[in-house]
Amino acid sequence: MTTIEKAITPDIDDSHYQSKTLVCDGNEAAAWGVALARPDVMAIYPITPQSSLVEYLSQFVAEGIIDAELMNVEGEHSVMSALQGAALAGARTYTATCGPGLAFMFEPYIRTPGLRLPMVASLVTRDTLTPQCVWGGHQDAMLVKEAGWIQMYCETVQEVLDTTTMAFRIGEHPDVMLPVNVNSDGNYLSYGATGIQLPAAPLVDAFMGEKNVNWHAALDPERPMAIDPLTGGAGGPGPSMFANYRKSQCDGMQNALRVIEETHKDWGDRIGRYYSPLVEEYRLDDADYALVTIGSMTGAAKDAVDLARDQGEAVGIIKIKTFRPFPVEAINRALSKVKAIGVVDRSVNFGWNCGPVYQETLAAAQRLQRFLPSASFIGGLAGSDITVEHFSQVIEDTAQLLKGHHYDEPIWINRND
Amino acid sequence: MHELRIHGRGGQGAVLASKILAKALVEEGKFVTAIPAFGFERRGAPVAAFIRFDDQEIRRVNNIYAPNSVLSIDSSVIRAINVFEGLQPGGTWVHSTKETKEQLTLPEDLSTLGLCDAVSIAMEIFRRPITNTIMLGAFAKTTGAVSLESLKKGLETANFRDAGLQQNLLAMERGYHETQVFHIQPHLVEAI
Amino acid sequence: CPHGALEYNTSGSVYTRIGDKEDLFVPGLSACQGCNSELLIRHTLRNVGSNVVVATPPGCIPGMGTVGYNGKTGTKVPVFHPLLTNTASMLAGIKKQYNRVGRDVTMLALAGDGGVGDVGFQSLSGAAERNEQQLFMCVDNEGYMNTGMQSSGSTPAGSWTSTTPVGKEMQGKRTDAKNMARIMMMHNCEYVATASLSFMDDYYDKLDKALAASKRGFAYLHVYAPCPTGWRFPAAETIEVCRKQVESNFVTLWEFTPDQGLQFTRSVDKPAPLADYLKQIGKYRHLNQDQIDHLQRRVDNQVKSLKAFEQTSAVS
């Protein structure tokens, strides 16, 4: 058994330790982000548009760039199950999935947060069936927003890399101990290539610090314990125990807001790239109204806002990066600056006939105790594009709110394309 | 900002070509985004890739609907789809073909045309009609938007086996030198 | 012959061998009276020892409190309550990490037939295909006995269960059980064997081999576990029912390795009539002659088929 010897002298390409410019797409960027975090165990199963991500991971393992156990298992369900096992044995773990794969993974997926297992899973977002489709959209990620995973949406390929690495530290923070989804838009980010900076590995090693996976729950003969005994019921200690576990999980989620901010700050200080960790405000301070965006659509929205500003429109952008936990305070700080909002979703909320980001934003705004005129826009489903021209129309429609216009229904962006 | 659309057929390496071009442009200090049009990328089916480049940061992550130039790395793809769709007046077309300028139907407001018999070059070098790197050379020659040197560097970091790299470097060079450029009318729109 | 001299000697030798080893479950597990599964897991873990991670997917085994309840455990070794669907892949993940850090820890699954052959099958098949190093034990009580005796893929034709009841239009389960041990043999695992606790020497022998095999790759043990509660027979008769299963060839005892092929560990010649076995069990009480003949035919065919495998492997 050579595992130990191999581990002490890792056979890793020196170039991996240097900062360099790469031209790559979001899936390769995610794989580099994983490489920098030095996972122990990765389990994978391919699914469009995530497939090239796990191909990159496999290639990195083949080339020795990543020294991790790679498990090519027979489906997403086993992906998440194997990772839970590995994490309970102390491993730093990673996978990526989306759409139907995420749906198939769901049963073990919803267990990871309750076990308080830090773990990172990229969601290369994909619209859900049916209609049958293989293209991007946020519906898959939105369907699991109540599963207890932290969710961060990336805007750029560079942000995919940086956020993927940061996600490990966020999840492993002792006050958090939760799994993290790093969401990148299928097609546009997954396959969109651009020039990015790969940070130097030693800087990232210093940033990552000690691995912190399973001090609370271990399947280790040196520390025998039962993990996940039946808990609950209506009598005895059950009800209070169950409630306390649940509350602690919610507390971890709330702690994550602080930890996400601290982690982004530290990343910026060490690596040199700063991001708005929760909510980004763009040209908002003197804005009358704002668009609320999420994910890669934001770039086109910024271009459209600049054009509108040139026309004298006082419009800005509130971009949500962290969607779970929902950054209520940060959102409300931004919302308090404007008189109306147009929220653009890349998915739908079936129950409320609007976008889920719209619904969440309004729920937060309710705490402002003032009426906020608003409109829900739905676009970019199943790989469709939300262009600068689309956003110019969104801006125009949102501006109508200031004139007293009211929208009873969501506005469908690509419906007449 | 310059917007380029590449047309080809599945299996010909149109998407790889867009990545090589992106690497070359980044090498020259440009900001670039390259997005493949997505559909069913089966061997033989018409495929497209979009590239934007600029001296300033590019924020939009969108497909391209009104390109400044069009590069068709396959001669027959013009029969399958309208490669000129949305092409800006005064735009550029770089095309892989044995035909002459006169034999082709050109859009009225086309400004620059580059023609390269890429298949013949490919058959000599690869013994197979692989034209993507040849046509990148043709694009560089026609537009001057990227240098041959940078393209070669972009090629070197792409994932080719050793022999493939040398062949492709030669192919790119020949594509560059064996492209005929026609300036049909003065530029109506200045492309960056 | 349940009371022969052979039996006498055998039980003594097992006790001599294993009697001093610690029972690694707490005394108070809430299995039914006469539970064959409780007997099985106590013997098993005693022999496996404490350097182990145990996974018990939903079913009677965690249901009897092995993973505990409201903060108290029923097992003295690391134990996890995985999903019904993912036991094999979850253990595979644990093993990968222990291999990575250079620790030799045994992975043991104690799963019911539903977690093995029904919803658990995909992860099991995948783990077997990848030859993951683990000992996967199927405790086959022919249905979902923990949740009220519903039918599973392992329930034999004709059986009464709560989802294959007996009435005017249906007389118990309409389709045959699948033979999971055979299916696992076709995965070419490091070791596959069937066992019955009425033949304890045979079981311990196979458990030892399976444990050794699990250090190299995937080992699968299929143990038949008659359930007095769900099958409707007196708790005191559990072992007798086990014995009759084997004596009638309803259950055959064999083992398989890729090199040796299939070998019977107890002769399948001159079996007792199946009807004698069926008579003893409440869930078969309603069977008509056609159903009994069908089951007898199936038993005979299974034996024929297994013998064919035995001969094939002997040739190769």
Place this chain on the structure above:
Amino acid sequence: MTTTTKTPAPNLIPHKVVYPEKVPDNLCPVASECNAMLPGDWRAERPVVDRDKCVKCATCWIYCPVQCIVEKPAWFDIDLDICKGCGICAHECPHRAITMIEEVGR
């Protein structure tokens, strides 16, 4: 930001996890304390061993699902705090040394 220093991956070195003495009891459902429940009160009938007939063949021990058979100098006895009264021992004893009798009173 370029550096050529090669540093070994911190978590590739075989690690021994240092577990904390105490874990918050509300973090995740785990249990390391054994359940002290004894099922002796489940019985309707109790086994009684005839010491003269017992030859210590261990058949009862082998087949007792709750493993409540205890070895005495000259016979095997039953731990009645644990015995659920299933009767397997009496049914299987080759020497008919165990009989089941009704539990009466406390």
